[in-house]
Amino acid sequence: MATQTKPIITMKMGGEADTHALTKMKVRDLSISTDEPVERGGTNTAPSPTETMLASLIGCTNVITQKIAAKHGIDVLGLKIDVTAQLDRRGVSLEDEIKVPFPEIDLNIELTTRGDDTDVAVLQMDLSKYCPISKILRESGTKINESWTISRP
Structure with missing residues (x-):
């Protein structure tokens, strides 16, 4: 059982x-x-608390991508994740209450896989569904621009 x-x-x-x-x-x-x-x-x-939030997004992207890949039998041979974020500092500097502290985040994912385009599409679609850090940021109003670079051995 x-x-x-x-x-x-x-x-x-x-x-x-x-x-x-x-x-x-x-x-x-x-x-x-x-x-x-x-x-x-x-x-x-x-790292600062805001940098730690971005580090959490990178870590979550790795963990969830790997879990999705394992679930679907997709080989992940390499995964590199970079983030560039826009932070509205008026909130942390106590100038103004900010509804969306991170208005925009560029999430660049470099994936090396033997998987085909259909496999990659599964990873891309499911990542935004299952990464809790990504969901928290998106629900707060942050626009996350995912950019995937795929290479195959």
């Missing part, structure tokens, strides 16, 4: 402010931090 997984799980994380810019957090048995660059009063020891 297959083990059933719960559809909704509880995730917990805690953090403590070391300084006004440096936050140290724990999740599972891991430690992570966010910080600001020196020019914004930080110590530049970790």
Whole structure:
């Protein structure tokens, strides 16, 4: 009998402010931090919270693409993901309440696969359906421009 997984799980994380810019957090048995660059009063020891959001998009794109590929028997031989984002700084600088902090994100995906065009189309279609970080950003009003470059060995 297959083990059933719960559809909704509880995730917990805690953090403590070391300084006004440096936050140290724990999740599972891991430690992570966010910080600001020196020019914004930080110590530049970790990515900023907004950079961490973009890193989460890259990580989620990798994980979900790989899961989709495995589900459909598509070989992923290489995957490179780059993000360029527009950030409306008026919110983080307390100038104005901003409804959409990231108005636009360019998500560039370089995929090396033996899969055919139909396989690639499955990856492209399902990625936006299943990546939770992408969904959060899109639902907030962010326009994500996905650009796929496909190469085959």
